[in-house]
Amino acid sequence: MxxxxxxxxxxxxxxxxxxxxxxxxxxxxxxxxxxxxxxxxxxxxxxxxxxxxxxxxxxxxxxxxxxxxxxxxxxxxxxxxxxxxxxxxxxxxxxxxxxxxxxxxxxxxxxxxxxxxxxxxxxxxxxxxxxxxxxxxxxxxxxxxxxxxxxxxxxxxxxxxxxxxxxxxxxxxxxxxxxxxxxxxxxxxxxxxxxxxxxxxxEEIKELKDSINKIHLSTEMEDYLLKIIRKTRENNSIELGVSPRGTLALMRASQGKALLNGRAYVTPEDVKQVAPYVLGHRIYLSIEGSLTETPETIIAEILDSTPVPVEAGANG
The missing domain is CATH 3.40.50.300 (P-loop containing nucleotide triphosphate hydrolases)
Known part of the structure; x- marks a missing residue:
């Protein structure tokens, strides 16, 4: 199956x-x-x-x-x-x-x-x-x-x-x-x-764990993912941005979403679907930022403002 x-x-x-x-x-x-x-x-x-x-x-x-x-x-x-x-x-x-x-x-x-x-x-x-x-x-x-x-x-x-x-x-x-x-x-x-x-x-779980590492992440998708992460560290409303552990978490979750969608490569849509769940608890707002923003709204803004690669997916 x-x-x-x-x-x-x-x-x-x-x-x-x-x-x-x-x-x-x-x-x-x-x-x-x-x-x-x-x-x-x-x-x-x-x-x-x-x-x-x-x-x-x-x-x-x-x-x-x-x-x-x-x-x-x-x-x-x-x-x-x-x-x-x-x-x-x-x-x-x-x-x-x-x-x-x-x-x-x-x-x-x-x-x-x-x-x-x-x-x-x-x-x-x-x-x-x-x-x-x-x-x-x-x-x-x-x-x-x-x-x-x-x-x-x-x-x-x-x-x-x-x-x-x-x-x-x-x-x-x-x-x-x-x-x-x-x-x-x-x-x-x-x-x-x-x-x-x-x-x-x-046995099936072990097989899936082995296969998930084969999900392809193109160079364009790597850059797209990293731009999202970097923006959490440069936002004036965020006091503490996403750590390198969080970078790997977003990459892995995106690969997992691609696998569940029946694909052998990651797309921007995979990243967008999992990013709120992976990044929201990893950012800490400044006092000023917490007055007008929430982690969820900031992650949504970052995703909306990050250009999606034109050629992304199986190539790269």
């Missing part, structure tokens, strides 16, 4: 319990293929947890959920060495981080110290417990959720270094009228999470 057909099947499976999230599912698939991580931002009750659990089921992955609160310790996330009196020696007990899809729920309610326990996990795909390094399973992805910081008491904003480690940030709003009506119809019946069938095997 072609990849585009498999992605359609993936969307269809998740739509059994989650309505109107096709773009979100595509972005999660792109993130998975590049060993990336996702940050979901929304008010409570919009289906973030169910979306993450449904995605894990559809890819045949082990799912784990960590509910973050101010009293959660780093060891509650990573695991501990505990003394087993039966054998009179210490044994390793990995924490809930050892799963394929890890939902870090309301991550901005954890203290900065606990938040930082995820840095090694997200970057190195391993966890160190009392000096012992434990590799994490393949595939592996952290899906973190947070409520909007400005609307919640007792939250801790994620540091720049951690925000930069999320390949993609998705803001989930309230569903439109028809979607919410469909949600009511689904939950009025007996359709549960176990109704979702596995779409991708581990």
């Amino acid at each position: 072609a990849l585009t057909e498999k992605i359609v099947q993936l969307k269809n499976e998740i739509s059994k319990v989650i309505v109107g999230k096709d773009m979100e599912v595509e972005l999660m698939a792109i993130s998975l293929l590049f060993n990336g991580h996702i940050l979901l931002e929304s008010v409570p009750g919009t289906g973030k947890t169910l979306l993450a659990k449904s995605f894990a089921t559809a890819i045949g992955g082990e799912f784990s959920r960590i509910q973050f609160t101010p009293d959660v310790l780093p060891s509650d996330v990573t695991g501990i060495q505990f003394f087993n009196p039966k054998v009179q020696e210490f044994e390793l007990r990995p924490g809930p981080i050892k799963a394929n899809i890890v939902l870090a729920d309301e991550i901005n309610r954890a203290t900065p110290r606990t938040q930082s326990s995820l840095l090694e996990v997200m970057e190195e795909r391993q966890v160190t417990i009392d000096g012992e390094t434990v590799p994490l399973p393949e595939p592996f992805m952290v899906i973190a959720t947070q409520n909007p910081v400005e609307s919640q008491q007792g939250t801790f904003a994620l540091p720049v270094a951690q925000m930069d480690r999320f390949l993609i940030k998705i803001k989930i709003g309230y569903p439109v009228y028809e979607d919410e009506k469909r949600i009511m119809q689904i939950h009025r019946g007996d359709k549960k999470i176990n109704a979702i069938e596995q779409v991708f095997s581990n």
Whole structure:
């Protein structure tokens, strides 16, 4: 079965319990293929947890959920060495981080110290417990959720270094009228999470990870992508622009979008479709800029003002 057909099947499976999230599912698939991580931002009750659990089921992955609160310790996330009196020696007990899809729920309610326990996990795909390094399973992805910081008491904003480690940030709003009506119809019946069938095997995911690096990025597209990045560093409303890690993230996400669209090369439209999700959380506005702009509006302005290469795509 072609990849585009498999992605359609993936969307269809998740739509059994989650309505109107096709773009979100595509972005999660792109993130998975590049060993990336996702940050979901929304008010409570919009289906973030169910979306993450449904995605894990559809890819045949082990799912784990960590509910973050101010009293959660780093060891509650990573695991501990505990003394087993039966054998009179210490044994390793990995924490809930050892799963394929890890939902870090309301991550901005954890203290900065606990938040930082995820840095090694997200970057190195391993966890160190009392000096012992434990590799994490393949595939592996952290899906973190947070409520909007400005609307919640007792939250801790994620540091720049951690925000930069999320390949993609998705803001989930309230569903439109028809979607919410469909949600009511689904939950009025007996359709549960176990109704979702596995779409991708581990072998298929590995094959896709190998093939995605073959997606061509022409010289013209490289220049186009870099011009967008450079503008985030030169804009007077932006205090901190996109890092080189963000440059690579935009390149990879654009390749992933091209692959999902059934092409072997990146087009400007691929870049435009993923840029808001890849770059928005990587720029920090100046005090003056935040009075009149948002990261989303600035990224939109940059995309509109950057000339699209005339000869772009398969050539170059």
